[in-house]
Amino acid sequence: MKIKKAELKAVAVKPAQYPEDTMPEVAFAGRSNVGKSSLINLLLNRKKLARVSGNPGKTRTINFYEINDVFRIVDLPGYGYAKVSKSVTESWGQMIETYLAGRQNLRKVIQLVDIRHAPTAQDIQMYEWLRHYELDGVVAATKADKISRNEMQKNISVIRKTLALSDDDLVIPVSALKRTGTEQLLEVLELLVDGAPGNEAE
Numbered sequence: 001m002k003i004k005k006a007e008l009k010a011v012a013v014k015p016a017q018y019p020e021d022t023m024p025e026v027a028f029a030g031r032s033n034v035g036k037s038s039l040i041n042l043l044l045n046r047k048k049l050a051r052v053s054g055n056p057g058k059t060r061t062i063n064f065y066e067i068n069d070v071f072r073i074v075d076l077p078g079y080g081y082a083k084v085s086k087s088v089t090e091s092w093g094q095m096i097e098t099y100l101a102g103r104q105n106l107r108k109v110i111q112l113v114d115i116r117h118a119p120t121a122q123d124i125q126m127y128e129w130l131r132h133y134e135l136d137g138v139v140a141a142t143k144a145d146k147i148s149r150n151e152m153q154k155n156i157s158v159i160r161k162t163l164a165l166s167d168d169d170l171v172i173p174v175s176a177l178k179r180t181g182t183e184q185l186l187e188v189l190e191l192l193v194d195g196a197p198g199n200e201a202e
Contacts, residue, residue: 001190006044006073009066013095019064021105024193025072028140029096029126030112032078035142038176039112040065040075043185050075062099071193074099076109079122100133107192108135110185115141115155115173119162127163137169138188144173144180 010019030036037050044050049065063075076096100109109130113119119127130136141159144152156171165171170188174181 001186003044003186004068006046006049006065006067008049008063009072010064012062012064013060015098015102018062018099018103019066019072021103023066023071023105024107025064025074025103025105026107026189026192027074027076027099027109027135028112029076029109029130030078030140030142031114031120031122034078034112034114035176036075036078036112039140039142039174039185040073042176042179042182043189044073062095071189073189074106079126097129100129100135106135108138110138110140110188111136112140112142113159113163115144115152115159116146118158124163139163139165139169139171140181140185141171141173143175145175145178 010017012018028036028040040050041047044065044067050063060077062077065073065075067073076099079093079096100106111123111127111130113123127136127139139159141156147155152173156173159165159171160169163169172181172184172188174185
């Protein structure tokens with residue numbers, strides 16, 4: 001897939017603020033500071049479209065990015081940051097679940113986990129949500145440049161076991177620093193939104 005155009009279409013905290021459900025969407029979910037904004041910027045070949053913050057937990061909205069005028073990438077609020085109040089954490093959870101449950105044009109959610117560590121209880125809860133809504137199947141294991149190749153296979157096995165992934169579920173090691181995994185993720189996006197005009201492969 002060649003991404004020729006990417007722009008922020010909407011910033012939402014409730015369904016009334018979502019853009020019209022006229023094109024397919026693929027969402028990205030993950031813990032705060034897992035590298036979600038950096039990965040989205042890398043995929044879209046834009047440096048600052050998705051805001052990268054030094055303060056984890058800053059993304060408190062659902063951000064819709066329109067790609068090639070034919071599909072959207074959706075950046076869900078980061079979860080799991082300890083320094084925010086319980087009420088704020090609960091509001092983020094409700095915001096995410098409302099989107100997952102009611103968005104008819106949502107094709108898939110790509111869940112991000114840190115490849116260096118076993119998935120947390122909140123990562124497990126998120127994947128169970130995705131499985132419940134039949135949006136599971138793709139996990140991006142970020143910060144792959146931080147570990148050795150031998151560690152990578154061992155840690156992917158831990159991720160698969162902890163999230164109870166099936167053999168058909170994908171785990172894609174990614175690194176925003178070294179661009180690892182971006183081509184594979186773009187291929188996944190192309191398959192998910194296949195049929196939308198303008199999404200020709202290179």
